Amino acid sequence: xDFNNAKGLLELCDNNNLSISEVMKIREFEExxxxxxxxxxxxxxxxxxxxxxxxxxxxxxxxxxxxxxxGEAGKLNKYREKSIGGVLLNKAIMYAMAVLECNxxxxxxxxxxxxxxxxVVPGLIxxxxxxxxxxxxxxxxxxFTAGAIGYLAMRNATxxxxxxxxxAEMGVAASMAAAGAVELMGGSPxxxxxxxxxxxxxxxxxxCDPVGGLVEYPCQNRNASGVANALVAAELSLSGxxxxxxxxxxxxxxxxxxxxxxxxLRETALGGCAVTPSACDACKKCM
Amino acid sequence: xxxxxxxxxxxxxxxxxxxxxxxGACVIAFLARKMLGxxxxxxxxxxxGSFANTYKGHGTDRALLGGLMGFGTDDVRIRDSFNIxxxxxxxxxxxPDSELTDIHPNTVDVCMEDESGNRVVVRGESLGGGxxxxxKIDRVDIDFSGEYSAIILVHRDRPGVIAYITKILSxxxxxxxxxxxxxxxxxxxxxxxxxxxxxxxxxxKSGLYKNEHISQVMIVQ
Numbered sequence: 407x408d409f410n411n412a413k414g415l416l417e418l419c420d421n422n423n424l425s426i427s428e429v430m431k432i433r434e435f436e437e438x439x440x441x442x443x444x445x446x447x448x449x450x451x452x453x454x455x456x457x458x459x460x461x462x463x464x465x466x467x468x469x470x471x472x473x474x475x476x477g478e479a480g481k482l483n484k485y486r487e488k489s490i491g492g493v494l495l496n497k498a499i500m501y502a503m504a505v506l507e508c509n510x511x512x513x514x515x516x517x518x519x520x521x522x523x524x525x526v527v528p529g530l531i532x533x534x535x536x537x538x539x540x541x542x543x544x545x546x547x548x549x550f551t552a553g554a555i556g557y558l559a560m561r562n563a564t565x566x567x568x569x570x571x572x573x574a575e576m577g578v579a580a581s582m583a584a585a586g587a588v589e590l591m592g593g594s595p596x597x598x599x600x601x602x603x604x605x606x607x608x609x610x611x612x613x614c615d616p617v618g619g620l621v622e623y624p625c626q627n628r629n630a631s632g633v634a635n636a637l638v639a640a641e642l643s644l645s646g647x648x649x650x651x652x653x654x655x656x657x658x659x660x661x662x663x664x665x666x667x668x669x670x671l672r673e674t675a676l677g678g679c680a681v682t683p684s685a686c687d688a689c690k691k692c693m
Numbered sequence: 694x695x696x697x698x699x700x701x702x703x704x705x706x707x708x709x710x711x712x713x714x715x716x717g718a719c720v721i722a723f724l725a726r727k728m729l730g731x732x733x734x735x736x737x738x739x740x741x742g743s744f745a746n747t748y749k750g751h752g753t754d755r756a757l758l759g760g761l762m763g764f765g766t767d768d769v770r771i772r773d774s775f776n777i778x779x780x781x782x783x784x785x786x787x788x789p790d791s792e793l794t795d796i797h798p799n800t801v802d803v804c805m806e807d808e809s810g811n812r813v814v815v816r817g818e819s820l821g822g823g824x825x826x827x828x829k830i831d832r833v834d835i836d837f838s839g840e841y842s843a844i845i846l847v848h849r850d851r852p853g854v855i856a857y858i859t860k861i862l863s864x865x866x867x868x869x870x871x872x873x874x875x876x877x878x879x880x881x882x883x884x885x886x887x888x889x890x891x892x893x894x895x896x897x898k899s900g901l902y903k904n905e906h907i908s909q910v911m912i913v914q
Contacts, residue, residue: 521711
């Protein structure tokens with residue numbers, strides 16, 4: 407069982423009465439090299455690393471290698487009671503920022519789909535698990551669904567900031583998170599794909615402009631905003647709002663924009679945030 | 694098109710911060726060590742392009758040294774690799790080279806020496822997402838990804854050597870997926886790289902060494 411685009415994925419789901427995560431699991435077993443047991447164990451390990459990297463920096467803040475970030479997750483944790491966005495959003499962005507804190511200080515993370523965007527998927531999925539007490543089994547299903555979206559982006563477009571800008575990294579990470587969240591909350595395969603499409607639409611054109619060329623700033627902030635975008639898209643989709651533009655078309659248009667982006671705005675640290683006077687000053691200190 | 698697994702999307706499991714500058718660097722040095730064969734005593738890493746400019750902030754140096762000591766990309770000891778290398782008595786040095794620009798932006802030369810003074814220089818490129826390519830061993834241009842089990846042979850460029858190698862492989866029931874030949878010049882040092890789907894057992898080495906023209910057999914998997 408395999409699919410090359412979201413249309414094909416939806417057909418497989420509809421014709422066989424399967425969820426996206428079920429299709430993705432069957433695909434992995436039938437087309438890949440691992441046994442069912444190995445697949446399950448690998449996903450358990452992914453979840454374990456995601457959880458560790460999302461929680462450890464909350465109580466043990468760590469300064470990043472480049473010195474630009476560290477301690478953000480702890481601040482969000484202390485502030486939660488007064489949160490203007492509510493507990494779910496506060497926790498989701500806290501976890502996302504924590505993973506980037508862990509990443510930037512040479513901790514162990516799961517690239518999802520990249521290291522720079524590794525906070526978005528665990529951020530949203532783990533916060534939903536906390537709030538709604540889902541089992542790890544259900545959460546791993548959501549990760550398979552997220553994986554299906556990421557696979558399509560890797561196959562038919564790009565997830566590299568150097569190729570397609572931040573819209574390709576954080577945009578795809580957030581569409582993965584949105585689709586996973588929708589399935590977790592009981593949405594249909596079509597609703598998952600609509601949410602993924604919405605995210606790409608709302609993050610279209612975002613540039614990749616890391617200060618000092620390091621995976622720290624604004625990357626960490628953008629992981630938080632990726633989570634928020636995913637949450638908004640999931641909320642829209644679960645309420646029954648349908649999208650005009652299907653995921654395949656949004657992916658295609660995102661990729662085209664990425665290829666037309668000037669090289670200065672594709673991970674070279676030659677444009678955007680990276681060349682602001684304050685960023686340049688900070689880099690003299692950190693490099 | 695190669696199969697994209699869900700674990701290529703949710704993965705690699707890696708020590709941050711960057712799949713190209715940290716994980717990829719670790720893989721290059723890991724492969725380089727296998728090409729040396731023995732434990733390295735001394736190593737110099739020459740860093741080019743973006744590696745030369747941002748290696749400290751990306752922990753590229755720690756990742757390279759960790760890979761050289763056999764650590765995988767998800768090994769938490771990478772953070773501590775300077776201390777571990779000191780304990781193991783490995784001399785190491787990082788030399789950024791910003792002069793050479795006509796080169797892949799994430800390139801490193803791993804110049805290694807073992808206890809008995811054998812020297813091997815391996816050049817690798819980090820392609821993103823933890824994927825790498827070894828493009829040079831000593832003075833010979835090669836192309837090797839490390840994604841398959843591989844045997845790298847150093848031998849003299851003589852008739853019959855390749856036939857001998859493939860005969861031994863066939864006796865060990867090893868199916869050749871890819872086979873590439875490189876040489877320094879006609880009649881001199883040559884390299885054969887054989888990639889296979891199967892795991893390669895080390896007992897194949899003794900059979901290969903029986904050929905007088907084969908001087909070195911390295912198994913990388």
